Amino acid sequence: MPIHTFETMGTVASIRTRTATRPASLNRLESVFRRYDETFSLYRPASELSRIARREHELMNSTAGVRAAYAEAVEWRNLTAGDFTPHRPDGIIDLSGIVKALSMNEAATLLDRMSPEGWLLDVGGDILSSPSFDEPWHIGIVDPADRTGLLCSVLLEAPWRAVATSGTAERGEHVWRTDATGDFTQVTVVAGDIVTADVLATAILSGGRARLDAATADYAIDVITVGRAGELLTTPRLRSVLAAS
């Protein structure tokens, strides 16, 4: 299976396609992520979000893409009672919790055309697959206690398309925790779409057990969490998938 790897958004992205892809298509694909990064990255002083952070630019006058991303992030903040939030404790608007997923969604429309037979996209540990595929994908989940090893692997089958993992290990406490005790060190969410998976993984890491129970009640997701002492929790369907693989 052809694999294309490139660096973007301060991490590594990889694309697996069933059929060979043309370099021009791959360039177009990479440009999607580059555009999101150039607009939303707070590590780039010239980005629109950095200018908003410095108060050189107002959210009200920002581009449609920025306003749409902010609106979606605020909606998720309301849906998760603030466990996911686009605002840093210092008040700066930080959309990094949702931008990667949004860029993956946009890339998906290109990938559908590039490889109608199926594809798998991994951007820095967040995974999205084509809507349909012959064989279920085997997705490994990193062990937070041994980052070079896997905690387990799960089968990604329709209608599930997305896997996202949030953890405290790599970026430190980059999630603004509302749960002071920090129930979990790593949260993986399997969902039908990457925005839901990514946002809820972050929200559950931040909100702990209460957010986990609310999210599994309200959304069609599967979850596997790793606790402070390494203990694991998983939803029933994922348990059966784990047992079957």
Next chain:
Amino acid sequence: MRKRAIAASIVSSSVVVLVGWQIGTHTQAAESSATLAIPAPTPSSRASASPSATPAPLATPAPPATSTTAPAPSPNAPATTNTFTGSVASTRYGNVQVQITVSGGKISDVTALQLTNDDSRSAQISNRAAPILRQEVLAAQSANVDSVSGATYTSDGYLKSLQSALDQAGL
């Protein structure tokens, strides 16, 4: 967890009744149904977790361990297979209907046919995350994976290690 245990016991007892009713003399099989009932709630999570949320019939085979507890069929007995469907039982967590497959006098499969989520409460119970032993997931893990999910990697060292290595190796 107590509610979950109650739900499991409801399913459990319905299987016992069913087996006792359908098979009659196979008392050993009826006893084994207590262990068979444990995986029965699993399909409910599939129903609630599915984006379509359809209460359509579900078919999730029980783990193979269940068949080992049932009495072994006589080598000379004809290997007839029958399925038996229980009536719909209303519980406070929704409707439950169980189907069993009996092959050669032993239970080969137990399936929850119908588990509706009339309100979000029953969905919460059926899809609630529960502890799983590390050995269970370790046993299930495979080195042969298509891709790896982990918290976002930012360090250059990490870029050059796990994910890029996996990507380049085509794992």
